[in-house]
Amino acid sequence: MIFEAKDLKIYYRTKKGFVKAVDRISLTVKKGETVGLVGESGCGKSTLGQGLLKILPPKTFYGGSMKIEGEELISFSENKMREIRGKKIGMIFQDPMTSLNPIMRIEKLFYETLKTHEPEITEEEARERTAKVLEKVGIEPERMQEYSFQFSGGMRQRVMIALALVLNPILVIADEPTTSLDVIVQAQIMELLNELRQEYEMSMILITHDLGVVAEMADKICVMYAGQIVEExxxxxxxxxxxxxxxKLLLKSIPNTNIDDLELNYIPGSPPDLLKPPRGCRFAPRCPYKMEICETQEPKTFAVDNTHVKCWLYSEVKK
Ligand SMILES: Nc1ncnc2c1ncn2[C@@H]1O[C@H](COP(=O)(O)OP(=O)(O)OP(=O)(O)O)[C@@H](O)[C@H]1O
Incomplete structure (x- = not known):
């Protein structure tokens, strides 16, 4: 197993108390597997993605377990985490404009990244590695002399992908990698990611609010709601x-899907406050199928023909 989270909790400490942004999540990623993590805004997707690298505010509480190749990240110090970031877990963020240093030439950006993990590397070696990886993402190596602000949005995202790949990480977390791009460039970037993950046999966690984006790539999909995985x-x-x-409601909100047993094509209401999540099922206040038990008891996760679903509707099926 490349990555394994068990009962993982990631809580923000605030003056009003803990915001339970990730609350007892279990998740596995195998070698070469792409796991799609989907859910609407505020359900905790980015917290989970950034939490795996421990790049959240310093007072954030981590509980349970998250292991990369069997190594427990929760107990790792900041120094040890610096070794993990980039080298073992690469990250592609949603907005390359803010995550790529605009006043550094691309060549220097790659050199600095490589040097952090391989202090002995020479500038010449770094240049060769950079040229190779830029070519892989469809950028002419000569462009490493330029600054990131000279690139278009799609090209910047390609640089970002190359930067995540240059250290050969075993797991890549891509957080809304195409959100800021237009539809055609979005499709090109997703195709590129798809090719690269196959070529590098890379494991990936692909985070998005859009179920359509993960359709072609993910082997497994985890649907998040209010800090928890409700279906896998x-x-x-x-x-x-x-x-x-x-x-079902998420799928209904994508055009051209046929989920006929629900009249609604939007999700009424809004997600709960994660400072004080509802006592029973967190989706109950918005759920068209709500039963009495849903308001008082948190649903267990039931296994129903190869799917795991956290919903009382399926308790009968299991018996
Ligand atoms: N620094 C913070 N301090 C306190 N609460 C936070 C902080 N950052 C995020 N949250 C809260 O944590 C919850 C999860 O947020 P998160 O950004 O992980 O969701 P998301 O699903 O990634 O949403 P989006 O797609 O909009 O980024 C939200 O309720 C949010 O308000």
């Missing part, structure tokens, strides 16, 4: 046989 299934199953009412 192999990719196709989620589209053809969604189980959780929230997943």
């Amino acid at each position: 299934a192999i990719n196709e199953k989620i589209y053809y046989e969604p189980k959780h009412p929230y997943t």
